[in-house]
Amino acid sequence: MSPSTVMVRLGKASKTFHAGTVNEVRPLQNVDLEIAAGSFVIVLGGNGSGKSTLLNAIAGSFLLDSGQIELDGQNVTDWPEHKRAALIGRVFQNPFSGTAPNMTIAENFALATRRGLFRGLGWATSSQRMEELRDRVRDLKMGLENRLDTAIGSLSGGQRQALTLLMATWLKPRLLLLDEHTAALDPKSADQVIALTDQIIHRENLTTLMVTHSMQQAVNLGDRIVMMHKGRVLHDFDARKKRRLGTDDLLAIFENIRRRELLDEGAAEMLRQQYV
Amino acid sequence: MTLLIGALTLGTILALLAIGVYLSFRIFAIADITVDGSLTLGASVTGVLLIQGSLHPLLATGAGFLAGMVAGMVTGVLQTRFRINPLLSGILVMTALYSVNLRVMGRSNLPFLGATTLSTLCEQLGVRWLGGERIELFGWEVASGDVTVLLLMLLFVALVAILLWAFLKTDLGTAMRASGDNPQMVRAMGGNVEAFRVVGLALANGLVGLAGSLWAQYQNFADAQMGIGMVVWGLASVIIGEAMTGVAGVGLAITGAILGSILFRELVAIALSFGLNPNDLKLVTAAFVFVALVLPETLSRLSVQRPRGQQEVA
Numbered sequence: 044m045s046p047s048t049v050m051v052r053l054g055k056a057s058k059t060f061h062a063g064t065v066n067e068v069r070p071l072q073n074v075d076l077e078i079a080a081g082s083f084v085i086v087l088g089g090n091g092s093g094k095s096t097l098l099n100a101i102a103g104s105f106l107l108d109s110g111q112i113e114l115d116g117q118n119v120t121d122w123p124e125h126k127r128a129a130l131i132g133r134v135f136q137n138p139f140s141g142t143a144p145n146m147t148i149a150e151n152f153a154l155a156t157r158r159g160l161f162r163g164l165g166w167a168t169s170s171q172r173m174e175e176l177r178d179r180v181r182d183l184k185m186g187l188e189n190r191l192d193t194a195i196g197s198l199s200g201g202q203r204q205a206l207t208l209l210m211a212t213w214l215k216p217r218l219l220l221l222d223e224h225t226a227a228l229d230p231k232s233a234d235q236v237i238a239l240t241d242q243i244i245h246r247e248n249l250t251t252l253m254v255t256h257s258m259q260q261a262v263n264l265g266d267r268i269v270m271m272h273k274g275r276v277l278h279d280f281d282a283r284k285k286r287r288l289g290t291d292d293l294l295a296i297f298e299n300i301r302r303r304e305l306l307d308e309g310a311a312e313m314l315r316q317q318y319v
Numbered sequence: 320m321t322l323l324i325g326a327l328t329l330g331t332i333l334a335l336l337a338i339g340v341y342l343s344f345r346i347f348a349i350a351d352i353t354v355d356g357s358l359t360l361g362a363s364v365t366g367v368l369l370i371q372g373s374l375h376p377l378l379a380t381g382a383g384f385l386a387g388m389v390a391g392m393v394t395g396v397l398q399t400r401f402r403i404n405p406l407l408s409g410i411l412v413m414t415a416l417y418s419v420n421l422r423v424m425g426r427s428n429l430p431f432l433g434a435t436t437l438s439t440l441c442e443q444l445g446v447r448w449l450g451g452e453r454i455e456l457f458g459w460e461v462a463s464g465d466v467t468v469l470l471l472m473l474l475f476v477a478l479v480a481i482l483l484w485a486f487l488k489t490d491l492g493t494a495m496r497a498s499g500d501n502p503q504m505v506r507a508m509g510g511n512v513e514a515f516r517v518v519g520l521a522l523a524n525g526l527v528g529l530a531g532s533l534w535a536q537y538q539n540f541a542d543a544q545m546g547i548g549m550v551v552w553g554l555a556s557v558i559i560g561e562a563m564t565g566v567a568g569v570g571l572a573i574t575g576a577i578l579g580s581i582l583f584r585e586l587v588a589i590a591l592s593f594g595l596n597p598n599d600l601k602l603v604t605a606a607f608v609f610v611a612l613v614l615p616e617t618l619s620r621l622s623v624q625r626p627r628g629q630q631e632v633a
């Protein structure tokens with residue numbers, strides 16, 4: 044696969060929630076987005092700008108109202124979530140979301156070893172799998188390799204996110220989706236998980252979309268920044284432009300957006316006073 | 320002694336019901352009232368095949384299992400494909416099954432008089448193996464047939480339990496269990512959560528149908544009323560079992576359900592012999608489950624850990 048191949052292509056992707064009610068929100072509005080194979084894209088944007096919705100739309104948590112999604116050259120627009128999972132690895136913001144809490148670490152990984160594959164009557168925690176699992180969990184240096192039979196729900200958030208990341212990438216995914224996967228962690232655990240993330244992505248050369256609120260992470264990681272606002276892609280910085288961006292520049296851009304928004308609201312208020 | 324053996328046998332047969340309820344209640348967190356109908360369905364299908372079809376008891380028993388599976392499958396499809404509330408899905412299928420059972424039997428009570436059942440087969444084996452109609456057991460004289468039925472039922476339930484345990488440890492079974500624990504995660508791992516639920520409820524009600532089939536053959540009749548309240552009976556057995564073995568693993572939980580069923584039937588037999596009015600039995604059972612559910616502190620002191628609810632995330 045040449046590096047210029049497109050791995051993800053969104054064409055005029057739109058989604059409206061609660062259409063026709065006072066609660067109507069349009070977190071995706073005609074979004075066009077192409078992501079090259081092997082690129083590591085950071086997704087930024089304020090609260091409610093549509094970042095999670097973008098990732099959920101690609102993963103198939105819901106179907107688009109209109110528009111198209113292509114993954115690795117296949118049109119997956121109508122595929123249900125579990126079918127797309129064959130191509131996608133995911134880590135969620137909430138450490139509870141990515142693991143089955145009452146099942147053991149070993150059993151959770153048994154699921155990951157068959158992501159997107161047929162599940163038959165083979166023994167889930169076969170000794171061969173457990174051996175490989177122990178090796179790869181040992182690499183995390185969290186001392187979990189001897190606790191494979193404990194319920195995964197008894198682990199800390201950081202440990203769970205590290206394991207979820209390992210599970211999501213156990214079979215190499217065409218696309219890795221990370222939605223603020225360190226936001227619920229204390230700073231030290233967050234740093235650990237981020238280091239692991241960067242390491243896995245580079246080792247496996249994974250195409251990645253990573254949502255974050257951390258300007259630090261945005262500057263240090265990845266080779267492209269996509270900035271969302273009100274359901275649209277407002278800025279798109281490629282690798283060359285991204286290299287020149289510092290955290291201050293990013294904060295300035297955010298401030299800019301905020302000011303423009305206030306201006307908009309001020310204008311709307313003026314109009315209202317004039318006409319109502 | 321004969322009374323004790325009778326209670327043990329029934330407790331063993333109804334262990335299959337308890338295992339079925341364990342599947343729906345603990346894995347999918349549904350109190351699946353389909354059970355009330357599928358128990359009777361297993362009994363009535365087996366009965367009709369034995370009497371009118373003169374089928375071999377083993378085949379007729381298998382048919383009872385399959386009939387229960389179909390009932391569970393329908394409930395599962397109502398829940399997943401048609402998104403009907405799980406409790407309501409169960410109520411709908413249970414209600415429908417009441418008519419179905421009357422149709423199958425052609426009447427509300429179907430005696431198995433003269434038909435060869437699994438129980439009569441076991442009794443014949445017992446007489447042959449133990450060499451006589453009656454034998455001495457711990458100083459009591461008991462019918463050898465009764466003892467054989469109990470032993471073979473224990474063996475059969477143990478076999479079913481081991482098969483189920485092994486299934487729950489396979490790739491498919493593990494994914495099915497996880498789909499009750501965290502459906503979002505299972506979807507992200509490519510599992511079809513809806514399909515797992517249909518399969519799981521089919522399996523659960525298949526076991527219940529099997530329990531109904533064996534129970535009817537043991538008591539030598541099927542009755543349209545025999546399933547009423549049995550989901551609560553199953554819950555009581557599961558809860559007692561959890562108090563005994565804890566829930567720290569599928570194997571322990573299944574063992575607990577079996578032991579719970581036997582112990583519960585034993586307690587009921589004792590209560591009845593001390594003068595409990597049989598008409599009050601369902602009230603007492605329901606009250607027992609109520610108490611067990613509203614006293615989680617008491618339970619968690621007895622059992623190790625109770626499955627937690629799901630976390631939903633935006």
Ligand SMILES: Nc1ncnc2c1ncn2[C@@H]1O[C@H](COP(=O)(O)OP(=O)(O)OP(=O)(O)O)[C@@H](O)[C@H]1O
Nearest residue numbers: 060068070088089090091092093094095096097633
């Ligand atoms: N499943 C849903 N049903 C209804 N509304 C939704 C759903 N998912 C998202 N929304 C709404 O869409 C808007 C965008 O939400 P989204 O979660 O994509 O924002 P975000 O950029 O991820 O924000 P945050 O930084 O707070 O995570 C919000 O107003 C949210 O309430």
Ligand SMILES: [Mg+2]
Nearest residue numbers: 094095096222
């Ligand atoms: Mg979000």
